[in-house]
Amino acid sequence: MSTGTEPGAERRALVVEDDEDIRALIEFTLQTQGFAVTAVDSGLAGVDAVRATKPDLVTLDLGLPGIDGIEACRRIREISDAYVVMITARDDEIDRLLGLETGADDFISKPFSARELKARVNAMFRRPRTSEGSPVTHVPIPADEHEVLEHGPLRVDVDGRRAFRDDVELELTRTEFDLLTELMRTPARVWTREALLRSVWGTEWASDTHLVEVHVGNLRRKLGETRDGPRYIRTVRGVGYRMELAD
Structure with missing residues (x-):
């Protein structure tokens, strides 16, 4: 699995986009941010390019020829922990991703500006990176000086x-981990979607509140929430979210 570049090394990006004009825009934008950019036009070529170039960032169009962006992202996640930005043709296409564990870290809808893409990428690279995809095992929380948050059966190192x-390690993406951490640090606080965007994604794009809903939905499934079973994250109607223990 790729672990990214060492401090001070050149960052690498992969653009997977079949629209030539958009591909050129993304490629140019990332180059201006100091990335060495590889660009391909299909999902299968993207997976192969991830193996070959070991990128730190992947932009991935949803509507690709051959395998689509969702399947390409799943395959990429098996071999890389690169940041993945999924690019959709319309806002309502994000609904296709709701409930799907794609492994994407962010979503951008076309048309988008170079300024928006730069802001999203900068925000992601300010967040810590970690490898994903390790097996789920029964292990204790490390007994050291790490900051450990506890909320009922949930613990976060x-x-x-x-x-x-319940001492079973969860397979969370870095975004899901950051989201759970923010909620657990202040479990009585009601977080608005806009506040979570600023804290977790580092963005002021208020139109992206649906992004929060997508990741909260995925996080709930990984926590084992069901309609009639345990609930850990409460939706405060018209406001946002806060932690809540099961009855």
């Missing part, structure tokens, strides 16, 4: 970037 439910 913040510095070790590991999350557990």
